[in-house]
Amino acid sequence: MIIASNFKTNHTRASTKAYMDTLSKFVEKEAIKDDVLVFPTATSLDSFACHDNLRVGVQNAYPVEKGSFTGEIGLEQIDEFGIKTILIGHSERRHILGESQEDIAKKFAFFAEAGFEIVYCVGEPKEVREEGIEAVMTYNLSQFEGIDTNYDNLIIAYEPVWAIGTGLSASNEQIEETLSELKKHVDKPLLYGGSVKEVNTKEILSIKHCEGVLVGTASWDVDSFCEMIRISKALS
Ligand code: PGA
Secondary structure, three states, X not given: OEEEEEOOOOOOHHHHHHHHHHHHHHHHHOOOOOEEEEEOOHHXXXXXXXXXXXXXXXXXXXXXXXXXXXXXXXXXXXXXXXXXXXXXXXXXXXXXXOOOHHHHHHHHHHHXXXXXXXXXEEOOOHHHHOOOHHHHHXXXXXXXXXXXOOOOOEEEEEOOHHHOOXXXXXXHHHHHHHHHHHHHHOOOOEEEEOOOOHHHHHHHHOOOOOOEEEEOHHXXXXXXXXXXXXXXXXXX
């Protein structure tokens, strides 16, 4: 299983350090075998002393080594911390920050070339979900345009836009059906994301084809995130 935390625009440099200290100790003490990923804000990145299967990634970066791209970070800034994991295609970047599929594909190609572990997000908005599974799949598959789905170090996160940060997770049936359809097209580990919390972690991780979760809100409290990791461990 892969249990991932997306901090989004939360936590400071100091609170991220405290979070990572607690999480590292937990992973070590509980001898966690699952992969645990944490995506802090760019200002909180550091060379955290992590256990092997606890990795820090970037939420975003510009597909360039370095250069004149105001407000962005590139490979040089990420390399400084030995970070080799990146989140690409998150719905907030697509829908709020306006990244196009073309921008996303360029970013994917650049970081794949650099050998990064890529957590690639897809997910449909509410009006598409309401049209049924065929529309959902057409939409989700269009988000693979320009993406090398055979890339070795690739993890897919299915995150319906309407379930992100709303407290309303997709139903188990919706998750299972969508993941099964995705699996036919992309034979990579599939995560679910969208209002995952302690109370639904067990049932979501038990869904066929679900190989982990990408958690926002409920993961910002380190004890809550550790509890989700504990639930995953108990299932293995
Ligand atoms: P959420 O966010 O857990 O707050 O719904 C998930 C995500 O955006 O990755």
